[in-house]
Amino acid sequence: MTKTPFISTPVLERLTEQFPTPFHLYDEKGIREKARAVNQAFAWNPGFKEYFAVKATPNPTILKILQEENCGVDCATEVELLMSDKLGFTDIMFSSNNTPAQEYRYAREIGATINLDAYEQIAFLEEVAGLPETVSLRYNPGGVFALGTDIMDNPEESKFGMTRAQLIQGFKDLKAAGVKEFGIHSFLASNTVTNDYYPELARQLFTLAVEIKEEAGVELSFINLSGGIGVNYHPEEKENDIAIIGEGVRKVYEEVLTPNGLGFVKIFTELGRFMLAPHGLLVTKVLHRKKTYRDYVGVDASAVNLLRPAMYGSYHHITNMTNSEGAVEVVDVVGSLCENNDKFAKERELPEARVGDTLVIHDTGAHGFSMGYQYNARLRSAEILLQEDGSARMIRRAETPEDYFATLYGFDFEE
Numbered sequence: 066m067t068k069t070p071f072i073s074t075p076v077l078e079r080l081t082e083q084f085p086t087p088f089h090l091y092d093e094k095g096i097r098e099k100a101r102a103v104n105q106a107f108a109w110n111p112g113f114k115e116y117f118a119v120k121a122t123p124n125p126t127i128l129k130i131l132q133e134e135n136c137g138v139d140c141a142t143e144v145e146l147l148m149s150d151k152l153g154f155t156d157i158m159f160s161s162n163n164t165p166a167q168e169y170r171y172a173r174e175i176g177a178t179i180n181l182d183a184y185e186q187i188a189f190l191e192e193v194a195g196l197p198e199t200v201s202l203r204y205n206p207g208g209v210f211a212l213g214t215d216i217m218d219n220p221e222e223s224k225f226g227m228t229r230a231q232l233i234q235g236f237k238d239l240k241a242a243g244v245k246e247f248g249i250h251s252f253l254a255s256n257t258v259t260n261d262y263y264p265e266l267a268r269q270l271f272t273l274a275v276e277i278k279e280e281a282g283v284e285l286s287f288i289n290l291s292g293g294i295g296v297n298y299h300p301e302e303k304e305n306d307i308a309i310i311g312e313g314v315r316k317v318y319e320e321v322l323t324p325n326g327l328g329f330v331k332i333f334t335e336l337g338r339f340m341l342a343p344h345g346l347l348v349t350k351v352l353h354r355k356k357t358y359r360d361y362v363g364v365d366a367s368a369v370n371l372l373r374p375a376m377y378g379s380y381h382h383i384t385n386m387t388n389s390e391g392a393v394e395v396v397d398v399v400g401s402l403c404e405n406n407d408k409f410a411k412e413r414e415l416p417e418a419r420v421g422d423t424l425v426i427h428d429t430g431a432h433g434f435s436m437g438y439q440y441n442a443r444l445r446s447a448e449i450l451l452q453e454d455g456s457a458r459m460i461r462r463a464e465t466p467e468d469y470f471a472t473l474y475g476f477d478f479e480e
């Protein structure tokens with residue numbers, strides 16, 4: 066099975082003449098359509114808001130597109146908060162963990178909604194920044210998160226969130242301290258490729274919301290389903306359908322929250338991957354071929370541009386844009402880092418990739434550029450936006466050696 070890139074070969078060839086490879090390419094049309102589909106799927110809930118997880122694609126142009134589509138942002142660090150504030154976001158969620166005092170102070174200063182990861186952080190926040198009017202608490206139910214007999218993830222082993230008992234106590238403490246608005250948040254499984262994850266998570270959180278009302282005397286204003294809706298990195302996987310997911314959450318809402326007097330609760334999401342991953346491609350050219358015990362295709366991108374395969378062994382589909390009808394061969398597609406995990410594909414069947422061919426690596430729009438690093442002093446690439454009118458524009462330039470040296474000048478190293 067195959068994947069169809071959002072750009073045609075002739076258009077891409079014009080881009081690669083204009084912008085040197087490698088670069089990340091984003092599809093404005095796809096991003097807008099996705100944001101609209103998400104908002105539409107939850108339109109039944111009047112307070113619904115998607116807070117895009119900035120860490121997935123921290124690019125101002127992309128964030129502005131999402132802002133125009135009525136999304137807020139979810140931040141985890143001070144620099145993400147700074148960027149969001151500079152862009153004029155007013156709907157900011159701060160879902161951090163192990164948080165420095167300064168970052169709480171800054172989050173309060175710009176009016177971000179603070180989502181506390183730990184029971185212990187209630188006292189810490191109060192001490193270092195004071196308690197805001199609205200506080201959200203992050204829940205970790207422990208055990209395993211399963212859909213039927215399928216184990217999706219292991220919350221018990223996750224560093225995030227607090228236990229049920231801590232959560233109940235936390236809301237009692239917050240209420241006693243004068244906090245006025247409350248929310249809960251939970252992220253129990255990552256990259257789920259099923260329409261059942263959100264509805265099942267919602268059932269657990271909605272049930273908990275009823276118990277919080279009974280046991281802590283607190284009526285939640287919002288329930289944050291966080292991220293975790295995945296994408297079909299493998300073309301064999303079936304894409305999630307956000308309309309079905311939204312409808313699934315609505316059913317549980319009407320079954321659990323509405324009859325218990327909580328029919329006003331706002332639903333929030335913090336999707337990153339689902340919003341952006343399919344709307345980005347890593348564009349790279351074949352530099353060299355090599356034949357030893359395997360056949361290698363050496364490309365000009367490397368793990369610094371896309372870490373997921375090296376870090377998690379993740380599958381990313383690859384299309385040869387300039388020789389799609391070539392004879393199929395089995396190859397490893399590799400970058401240039403002095404690390405053997407710098408491989409975008411291992412023993413992959415691909416049409417012959419000749420030196421100079423342009424390949425696209427799919428689904429790199431989220432957790433792609435942003436996870437990059439600088440090993441071997443490889444520099445970060447540019448990011449390019451394919452705009453709705455079909456033209457392209459650079460939305461981040463590639464790094465230069467001067468960028469790399471900037472933090473070294475003056476330290477036994479001169480300009």
Ligand SMILES: *Cc1c(COP(=O)(O)O)cnc(C)c1O
Pocket residue numbers: 118120121139160252255256291292293294335336337338339431
């Ligand atoms: C990473 C993260 C997200 C986004 O996760 P995706 O898998 O990209 O949807 C949302 N919320 C929090 C708190 C996160 O850490």
